Amino acid sequence: MTEPIRINRSTTRKPKPKDADLGFGQIFTDHMFLADFQEEKGWYDPRVEPYGPLSLDPATAVLHYAQAIFDGLKAFRGVDGKIRLFRPQKHVERMNNSARRLCIPPLDPELALQSLVSVVGVDRDWVPSTVGTSLYIRPTIIASEAFLGVRPAKSYIYFVILSPVGAYYPEGMAPVKILVVDKYVRAVDGGLGGAKTSGNYAASLFASDEAKHAGFTQVLWLDGVHRKYLDEVGTMNIMVKIGDEIITPPLTGTILPGVTRDSALALMRKWGLKVSERQVSIDEVVEAHGRGKLEEVWGTGTAAVISPVGELAYQGKKMVINGGKIGPLTQRLYDAIVAIQYGKAPDPDGWTLAI
Numbered sequence: 001m002t003e004p005i006r007i008n009r010s011t012t013r014k015p016k017p018k019d020a021d022l023g024f025g026q027i028f029t030d031h032m033f034l035a036d037f038q039e040e041k042g043w044y045d046p047r048v049e050p051y052g053p054l055s056l057d058p059a060t061a062v063l064h065y066a067q068a069i070f071d072g073l074k075a076f077r078g079v080d081g082k083i084r085l086f087r088p089q090k091h092v093e094r095m096n097n098s099a100r101r102l103c104i105p106p107l108d109p110e111l112a113l114q115s116l117v118s119v120v121g122v123d124r125d126w127v128p129s130t131v132g133t134s135l136y137i138r139p140t141i142i143a144s145e146a147f148l149g150v151r152p153a154k155s156y157i158y159f160v161i162l163s164p165v166g167a168y169y170p171e172g173m174a175p176v177k178i179l180v181v182d183k184y185v186r187a188v189d190g191g192l193g194g195a196k197t198s199g200n201y202a203a204s205l206f207a208s209d210e211a212k213h214a215g216f217t218q219v220l221w222l223d224g225v226h227r228k229y230l231d232e233v234g235t236m237n238i239m240v241k242i243g244d245e246i247i248t249p250p251l252t253g254t255i256l257p258g259v260t261r262d263s264a265l266a267l268m269r270k271w272g273l274k275v276s277e278r279q280v281s282i283d284e285v286v287e288a289h290g291r292g293k294l295e296e297v298w299g300t301g302t303a304a305v306i307s308p309v310g311e312l313a314y315q316g317k318k319m320v321i322n323g324g325k326i327g328p329l330t331q332r333l334y335d336a337i338v339a340i341q342y343g344k345a346p347d348p349d350g351w352t353l354a355i
């Protein structure tokens with residue numbers, strides 16, 4: 001698709017909240033990006049429009065068979081006033097991989113990148129400026145054909161919406177309590193775990209709810225076959241430091257290939273640390289904790305960047321990590337990534353795209 005992006009600006013403007021009042025995903029900006037797909041035409045009519053509801057026939061395929069994918073990334077207003085997207089190309093690549101897995105026609109990567117740049121550009125005044133706040137970007141593709149029947153749809157809608165979000169840690173980074181579940185699983189080998197698709201999140205709700213009622217922030221998923229190897233933690237990738245080795249599960253299709261995961265691994269390799277992408281069993285974690293070698297555990301994800309884990313509970317036993325405090329490597333990773341996002345540190349690998 002080589003069509004230029006049409007821009008239809010809204011004639012009204014919504015009031016903008018104060019940075020201190022921002023939560024997550026509750027407020028949306030004045031505009032959205034849209035494009036349509038039909039079998040005969042491919043992707044067409046890329047445009048920025050005033051934000052508003054979609055009108056869908058009740059038979060629309062996505063409402064019944066969940067043929068949908070999305071991604072999530074952020075734009076930051078730097079200390080120099082510039083607005084930067086963090087690793088947008090990597091997110092576009094992942095979105096197209098998710099699309100292929102769900103039989104959704106991928107977007108031209110250049111158009112997908114331009115969709116993010118154009119809509120954030122139009123709504124640039126919505127990017128909050130307090131450090132820790134950002135503009136969350138949610139590109140999504142849904143099957144829009146109205147029919148009942150299990151097959152890939154013939155038409156799709158791509159849209160990008162934007163939400164100004166508050167600091168994840170308004171009072172500073174805080175360790176969380178995590179429940180290791182072996183009663184439910186999130187994904188199985190050969191399944192959809194590696195795609196960012198709606199059904200994975202629906203599938204996670206029941207276990208997360210149980211964990212929350214039991215006083216935990218999130219669940220740590222074990223693999224769906226043996227219920228033994230660490231997979232992911234809530235909507236984050238997991239990393240554990242045992243002695244001097246930092247271990248994170250490999251990308252074998254059951255976990256989401258996190259962009260923050262990739263960034264943290266790249267930084268730690270650059271720092272000369274021993275990093276392994278390998279399976280790590282919950283028994284190995286328990287055993288390391290028993291020897292006093294489970295030094296740090298953290299999650300990585302766009303929302304929190306780095307989330308220290310202060311406690312893991314497994315089969316009724318609790319493991320307190322680093323005295324429930326933030327570990328030095330956890331803090332170093334958080335500081336390093338945030339500094340690049342806000343333009344406070346050099347960006348030698350070109351992770352940010354200033355718009």
Ligand SMILES: Cc1ncc(COP(=O)(O)O)c(C=O)c1O
Pocket residue numbers: 072232234235236237255256257258259260261300301302303
């Ligand atoms: C299931 C799941 N795992 C991991 C992640 C972390 O990925 P990223 O670092 O790209 O945000 C996310 C968030 O996108 C997620 O939803």
